[in-house]
Amino acid sequence: MSIENHPFPGKVTTKNPIFDFLECAAVHAPERSFPMKIRNKLERVENGESTAQLQLAKALDEMRYFFRTSQSVGKINGGVKINAIPELASTMVNLRLAVDSSVAEVQNHYESLIRPIARKHGMSFQGFYTKTPEDRRKISLSAFDALEPAPVSPVEAEAFQVLAGTIRNTLKPLIKDQSLIVTPYLMPANTDTKFFWKLTSNIYRFTPVNLEHNLNRAHTTDEFIEAEEFVREPLFFATLILNADDAIPI
Incomplete structure (x- = not known):
């Protein structure tokens, strides 16, 4: 009870890739979907104001677990039995x-x-x-499989530019007559990328699948992926491999 009554506090800082996402959204998203109560705190957060970091987290409470443990x-x-303490x-x-x-x-x-x-x-x-x-x-108290937060992958790296270009190219049919903007984001769950942390800093967690219809079914009853998404996934990774190969100088 004490644990559940004392959740971890949340704050948005520039270290979190979600902040880069918010800055990008402030430029490209329509005002109706990105209200001023969020926009007007971004500059203060960038300047390191701790109060703004907490206020922005509160304003984005529906996304709380992107910046809260x-x-x-x-x-x-x-x-072992009902009649014994x-x-x-x-x-x-x-x-x-x-x-x-x-x-x-x-x-x-x-x-x-x-x-x-x-x-x-x-x-x-x-x-x-x-x-x-x-x-x-x-x-x-004891800890099992304690793991530090994953390192933040650089978005200035050529590897990210190759990934972003592949995303724009292969997912363009999903948004007709609109420009596709690729932004940094955060994968809050643990993944097998921990085995590659010492190998490279260019680790990007991305899957070209639209989860709109099955997001709430993950790891539970009737988990599924639509056939169209299933076809797009191998096409994306094949294109990514070819693009990465072209980007490497011989």
């Missing part, structure tokens, strides 16, 4: 760290929440990196 209590275990109880929290956050920041947050609870009930407390004497009445 998310937490979900996904697993709770305790007890559990000797051991555990809970697991799934997190996706914001770009501006860190594993240490998250751990400090949870220690500050749980330590008073242990003290209130006369229990010993063991933090992520502290050891306490053996005590049957204690609360301990």
